Amino acid sequence: MKIRKVTTYPLSLSLERPQVTSQGAYNRVSICLVRIDTDDGLCGIGECLARFGPGAYARLIDDLLAPALIDRDPHAVKEIWDDLRSKLNGRSGGILFEAIAGIDIALWDIRAKALGVPMHRLLGGIQRRRVPVYASSIMVGEDVPAAVSRIRDLGFDKIKIKVGDTVSVESARIAELRANAGPECELMVDANYIYDEHEALQLAETAFEHCVRWLEEPINPENRDGYRRLAARSRIALAAGESEFTAHDIADLITSGAIGYVQPDVTRHGGVTECWRTITLADIFGVRFAPHVGFSGAVCAAAGLHLAAAAPNTYALECMVTPSAFRETIALDPVGLCHQVENGTVEVPQGPGLGIEIDWPQVERLRADR
Numbered sequence: 001m002k003i004r005k006v007t008t009y010p011l012s013l014s015l016e017r018p019q020v021t022s023q024g025a026y027n028r029v030s031i032c033l034v035r036i037d038t039d040d041g042l043c044g045i046g047e048c049l050a051r052f053g054p055g056a057y058a059r060l061i062d063d064l065l066a067p068a069l070i071d072r073d074p075h076a077v078k079e080i081w082d083d084l085r086s087k088l089n090g091r092s093g094g095i096l097f098e099a100i101a102g103i104d105i106a107l108w109d110i111r112a113k114a115l116g117v118p119m120h121r122l123l124g125g126i127q128r129r130r131v132p133v134y135a136s137s138i139m140v141g142e143d144v145p146a147a148v149s150r151i152r153d154l155g156f157d158k159i160k161i162k163v164g165d166t167v168s169v170e171s172a173r174i175a176e177l178r179a180n181a182g183p184e185c186e187l188m189v190d191a192n193y194i195y196d197e198h199e200a201l202q203l204a205e206t207a208f209e210h211c212v213r214w215l216e217e218p219i220n221p222e223n224r225d226g227y228r229r230l231a232a233r234s235r236i237a238l239a240a241g242e243s244e245f246t247a248h249d250i251a252d253l254i255t256s257g258a259i260g261y262v263q264p265d266v267t268r269h270g271g272v273t274e275c276w277r278t279i280t281l282a283d284i285f286g287v288r289f290a291p292h293v294g295f296s297g298a299v300c301a302a303a304g305l306h307l308a309a310a311a312p313n314t315y316a317l318e319c320m321v322t323p324s325a326f327r328e329t330i331a332l333d334p335v336g337l338c339h340q341v342e343n344g345t346v347e348v349p350q351g352p353g354l355g356i357e358i359d360w361p362q363v364e365r366l367r368a369d370r
C-alpha cells in the first residue's frame with residue numbers, strides 16, 4: 001500500500017454563540033482537513049488545529065509536506081513523522097506541528113481501515129467501549145445556575161468553568177458553581193493563562209475549598225518555573241497541555257510533577273503518533289490524560305476519543321457544550337457530542353479507522369477559500 005494523493009481543505013465558519021474565554025470572545029473559527037488516498041483505494045482523514053489562516057496550513061502541506069508523502073507506506077507513521085519534523089531545523093513548535101498532526105491522524109485512519117479495526121485497537125492499550133467526558137465549558141461571564149441546569153440535563157457529571165475576571169469575582173462564581181452543581185459533581189476551572197502566579201495561587205485556594213479537581217492553564221504556558229512553584233504551593237492539581245506541540249515540549253511539566261492532568265490536542269500535538277508518546281510518558285509519571293477538543297472539529301473529537309479509549313491513564317475527554325458545525329456536520333455520524341452523553345460517558349466508535357464518515361459536500365460548503 002502506497003500513498004497516492006494528499007488533499008487539503010481549509011475550513012472556516014461563524015459560531016452561533018461566541019466562545020468567551022479569558023483571552024477574548026471568538027466569533028469565527030477555522031480548521032484545516034487533510035485527506036490522504038492510497039493506491040489500493042483507501043482514504044484517511046485528518047485535521048489540523050488551524051485557529052487563524054487555515055489557507056496557510058493548506059499551502060504548507062501542499063507545498064512542503066505532501067511531496068514527501070507520495071509513494072510512502074502509510075504504516076510507517078513514526079518514520080514519516082520524523083521526516084516531516086525535520087523540515088524545521090531547531091526547536092519544535094508552531095504551525096508545522098499542527099500540519100503534521102493532520103497528516104498523522106489521516107495515516108492512522110488509513111492503517112486501521114487497512115486492517116479493518118477501530119483505531120484504538122491499533123494503539124494496543126485499554127479497549128474501552130465508553131469514555132468518561134466532561135462538559136466544556138461554562139463561559140466567562142455566563143450565568144452559572146442556568147448553565148449548570150442545561151449541562152446537567154444533558155447527562156454530565158463533570159463540568160468545567162472558564163474564568164477570567166478578578167480573583168474575587170471568579171471565586172464567587174466557583175462557589176456558585178459548587179452550590180448549583182451539588183456535592184457529587186466533579187468541577188474543573190480553566191483560566192486560559194490570564195493570571196499571574198499570586199492570583200493563580202489565590203484562585204487555587206478557593207478552588208481547593210470547593211473540591212475542584214483541577215486548575216487549568218492558570219499562568220502563561222511559557223512560564224515553566226512559575227508552573228513548578230505554583231504546583232509546589234497549590235493544594236489542587238494543575239492541568240495543561242493544549243498549548244504544547246510535542247512530547248518533548250511537555251515532558252518537563254510531566255516529569256517534575258507540576259501537572260496532574262495532561263491535555264494534548266491531537267490536532268496540534270503532532271497527531272496520534274506524538275500524542276501516544278506523551279500519554280505513555282504521563283502514565284509512567286502518574287499524570288492522567290484528558291484530551292483537549294476546544295474549537296476543533298469532528299475528526300479531532302473522534303481521534304481524541306480513540307486515544308482516550310486506549311490510554312491506561314484516561315480521566316475524561318473534553319466534550320463541548322457550545323454548538324459548532326465543525327463538530328456536528330462535517331461527519332455524517334459525528335461522535336463525542338454533548339447530546340450523546342449517557343451517565344457521564346460517550347460511546348467509542350467501533351467501525352474501521354476513526355469510525356466516522358465525512359460529509360464531503362458539507363466540507364465543500366465550509367471551505368474558507370471558496
Ligand SMILES: [Mg+2]
Binds near residue numbers: 216
Ligand atoms: Mg483550556
